[in-house]
Amino acid sequence: MADLFDTPHATPDKPAGPRPLADRLRPRALGDVIGQEQVLGPDAPLGIMLASGSLSSLVLWGPPGVGKTTIARLLADQTSLAFVQISAIFTGVPDLKKVFEGARLRRANGQGTLLFVDEIHRFNKAQQDSFLPHMEDGTIILVGATTENPSFELNAALLSRAQVLVLNRLTLADLERLAQRAEQELGRRMPLDGPARDALLDMADGDGRALLNLIEQVMAWRVTQALTTDDLTRRLMKRAVRYDKSGDEHYNLISALHKSVRGSDPDAALYWYNRMLLGGEDPRYLARRILRMAVEDIGLADPQAQTICLHAWETYERLGSPEGELALSQALVYLALAPKSNAGYVAYKAAKDAARQSGSAAPPKHILNAPTRLMREQGYGEGYAYDHDAEDAFSGQNYFPDGMKRGVYYLPVDRGFERDLKKRVDFFAGLRAKRQARTGDD
Template sequence: MADLFGRDDGPAARHPAPGAFEASAPRPLAETLRPRRLSEVVGQDHLLGPESPISRMVAAKRLSSFVLWGPPGTGKTTIARLVSAEAGIEFLQLSAVNAGIADLRKVIETARHVRNALGRQTAVFIDELHRFNRTTQDALLPHVEDGTVVLIGATTENPSFSLVSALLSRARVLVVNRLDRMSLGQLLDRAERHQGRQLPLDPDARDALIDMADGDARYLLNLAEDLLGLSGPDILDVAGLSRTVQKRAAVYDKAQEGHYNLLSCFHKTLRGSDVQAALYWAARMIAGGEDPATLFRRLACAASEDVGMADPQAMPQVLSAWDAFERVGWPEGRLFLAQAITYVATAPKSNAAYRAFDAALELANRTGSLPPPKHILNAPTKMMRELGYGAGYQYDHDFPEAYSGQEYFPEELTGAARPEFYRPNERGFERDIRKRLDFWEKARAQRRRD
């Protein structure tokens, strides 16, 4: 029967076989350029080099279970497929986002049949493995252990936090790196060769495009596909690129490891007095959508833990900046956040105060309920006075320099090695404190002699 345009190509054209159009159907550039051999994977030489764990398994044609941990768009799925193919074993794939125990059981039954009937291994690739709950992960364990399946997992979350320990003990964790600029540049070269034309970008815009991808190959190739599809001869500069495509959102999970990693970076740069890096990590967190209160809480901790008495104004500075931020809000509030960061990062540092309290806690826990000296106990009743409470107390303001030099520790702690918890440093305000402590210690020793 002829079609509306007078053509009649017969039954095969009217009823094409399943998949007949698959080869000619349009596919995203990222899928078209997906590596077909492990040697084509870029940026992961530590995993795929000649002496790497994966290369040794592929050469032996026998896989053991492993989990690929890394950010999105770095080739985890591609590596899993190619490892299985080059090792010559069966490959089955699940996504933990939409699969459950029932789906897992079907895959395991297939793998068991392949092992029993053909004597071959089956690799079960589970994408987003961290999304499986504990029950589902536990259900997978015995089949990994007895060799029914070789587990290849992929996760963007730290496996130490997201996978059960029993599964971790049976699967090696391999870190997949964020793609660097050189690797992303190689992917752009491949895209241009495949399309037979150059990206319509000047050199600075090409560099900016790589920055926009933020280490994600898939996102980069999607951007490149959009640009290669533009009509017209115009070469875009950085401003034109920004108008044409959108920057990739930063990878930052406020509730998971990304949050704690960047918070750790922020605090350690404050402690290390690197104000430039402290501002950078704070900006990274804010750009990722972090609540500024999280940064102020960390600043308050650093103001005490790391600055302490070397600059007692650090804490009031942070708290007043925090208060101003809550009153004014964003975006003007960034002024107060910046001031607090720069103050804490550039302040002299001392952890003497909190280390002193830790030492005091240790002694208190070790020595138990030692009775205090009676002369510093209150004596509100006659009976207490008769028991000696308050007897011999010396009111410090009655002495020169308002200092009596009296003993305040329990008697058991006042031997030759009187406890000394707080040892101020020769930095910032603690220089003055050290002078005071030295003065008081000399005065105490003199009054004991007197």
């Protein structure tokens, strides 16, 4: 496909002015949008909609600077719809009523309205519900833009009436083509050597708008020779890593961290750990999650893992940053390389389900205490076998409610310390079978 931003030319009725570079290079046709072939291609959702002449309401989900607003505007142009843009940050209920009324008047005059709602996830449930009747009767084609996961942020009723399209962050190749288009517009190349040019593209972090803003800064410098990477980093602050501690990116990264540990990959675990720290994540949150990993994924295959995680957390509390973060990173490495078992976790959930299903079934009377005469008369404690007095200190009695089939929940794996526990489980299971057979013979 062509480059992200086409180059508009000055005309007598629209002379070129001192506009920002991002505005000057804004695409004028959908074919000029770069990096979103998965939604704009001939066989992709928007390509098919436009070819059939039937545009439905949409939610564009993607990171900043990938063309959500531009795509919405160009969709309106290509379908001859009136383009109305609002932001959920600055729009209240009275404003929405005016927008809907204007759309009704246009419809009465034979023109439809494409209503573009930026940051649509910031509208509350009632505000989101207000769009529904106007979408259903065709008054508006809604195109919402969001950087947050629509599954969590948008009402099910609204999602059922709109198709969600995922836009991707721009690749380095996409950004390079965008940089070339900017240089063509400005009539000269950036004063950067090869590595510095690559560093500039990295700074944009997949955001086309951010790249154009960086290019404008670089082009404004008065230099006599190509700048190196060191020159560039001294002159420019690296763009902050995109990370929302309460949003979708937060959950994506913690999922990546957890699964890297579960997958025994210490290098990947350290990478995602540092991505979260650089994004401003609270190390205490990470300490809690690291301890959770020890409980869920290491379990009794290495009982020492929990202790190491607790000590790392305590070390962070005593030392603070950055030394305390090193202790947490070492705990991560230990977990990633430790033997893995979720047998205890699975057993806990299975026993919990059995407890829920059995309701209020009472324990068998032979394991109940009998501190009063009445309780003894009721049979409490009668027939209880004191395990310390039994052979192998194991009586093999039943400890489940009478009439309930014995459950088997804990199935240790043949890894780490659980290998020893498995031997013990098998040993007691064998003794229990012998005791029950002996009782049956009697």
